[in-house]
Amino acid sequence: MKNSYDIPLPTVTAKPFDVQRIREDFPILKQIINGKPLVYLDNAATSQKPRAVIDAMNRYYMEENSNIHRGVHYLSELATQSYEAARIKIQKHINAAHPQEVIFVRGTTEAINLVSHSYGRYNFKAGDEIIISAMEHHSNIVPWQLLRDEKDIAIRIIPINDKGELFIDKYEKMFNERTKLVAVVHVSNVLGTINPVKEMIEIAHRNSVPVLVDGAQAVPHMLVDVQDLDCDFYAFSGHKMYGPTGVGVLFGKLNLLEAMPPYQSGGDMIRSVSFEKTIYNDLPHKFEAGTPNIAGGVGMGATIDYINQIDYDAAIQHEHRLMIYATEALLTIKGLRIIGTAKEKSSAISFVLENIHPHDIGTILDDDGIAIRTGHHCAQPLMKCFEVPATARASFGIYNTKEEIDALVKGIYKVIKVFS
């Protein structure tokens, strides 16, 4: 088949990758849905979890459960060690300089809210500007709109071309002395576009503007090095990278985090409290008020262990090959249009069918056990850019196979047949 889209083929020599062995690690993939084997292509919404993660969380509850950072007893020590060990695993995984730059949060959404509430509210004043892009998820739009209404700041939007790529030249011209922050998505959850964040950060830094990167869809599909990117904040979720729900990370540069006021307040984030004055705890605890999702943190640590234990480079290459295979296969279907044809793409393909609504595509595919996402993907402004009310989206993980893509294509032909 001809590579009819301008998508780069992997340049490195393909590494052997035993996808069947990986599939064995994910118990849920054995499910039968509507009498058919599950074909899970909704990984951008949430990924499945390997047994190692599920076991680690079970083990935590069975053998270690206790509250952290406050007990002198054995289990409390054990739980604290497991939780803090997870922080260090994550620090190493994203190559942060210090463990206290890794703040545990509920997920990407909370990470961005933390920055908008603490950094934004503390540093922005009326007339200031922040820059976001046209392909942001609602979670990187709405927190800034709330702040805009509160502080009277302006939000400027980096436009995109019809392939779904940001206009970097226009972005470069958006800076002025009022620009206070860039908040941009690393990989679009709808288009799959990989934005050139390193270059964008460099441009922002030339203008002395810090950058927050929404990495929810990037961390699961590539190795992210926060020091190499030189990003000021980087937000991601555990559950999209084969980890548990309800836990995620805000990476922030030490000097920025130290200068920021707390986001939430309560236990664990204080050093001393009297009714006259409260002294805040050191990083990272200053931003981790209350009892955290300890099992979630432990689970996220187990995810990193899992990623390190498999050949992750080979897994990423496998995903990339799948995306190319799927793109080519989908384009053979008459009346199918792919939304998002950027040169640099990650593992998500949005598409629409002529005269058939994505919602109907989703229901009919589900009948064959094929799980995809349909709708606006929490990116309504982006839907408007492409003049579609919604799209269907197939998104891949390390355990997906070519056979599953074939099932998807077959399923789409069935959709077309129902409506013919």
Add this chain to the structure above:
Amino acid sequence: MTALRELYQEVILDHNKSPRNYRRMENADRKIDGYNPLCGDHFTLFVKLENGVIKDISFEGAGCAISKASASVMSAAVKGKTIEEAEELFKKFHTLVRGEADPMDDFENLGKLAAFSGVSEYPARVKCATLAWHTLHSALTSKEYRVSTE
């Protein structure tokens, strides 16, 4: 495929392909937007009332086959009906698509609306089937500008 066939019945496919009363109405007494934020379905409903009777009804917008066909079948079903009759039909339709219909109930007078019985097997699609009805209900009973299934 059986449940799926029940969902996408001929009537639904037909009304999706060629929706009835699919037009703007310039002299409508009531004009109201119906919106499903979950999937982005969005319809505008136009109603012309005369002495408590739905004299004319039309709609436009975009949505999935279920929501579009439902708006179309509904428009045909309630035209010429009184407000009370239309509300009564909505109640029956609602129990039908939610699978809560009492088999002893008389659903014969539902006519083409009965084609939506298959929706009850797909809880995620109930909102699609009822969007137009919720919108009509608001158009007939309140002065709210926009309704939402949420």
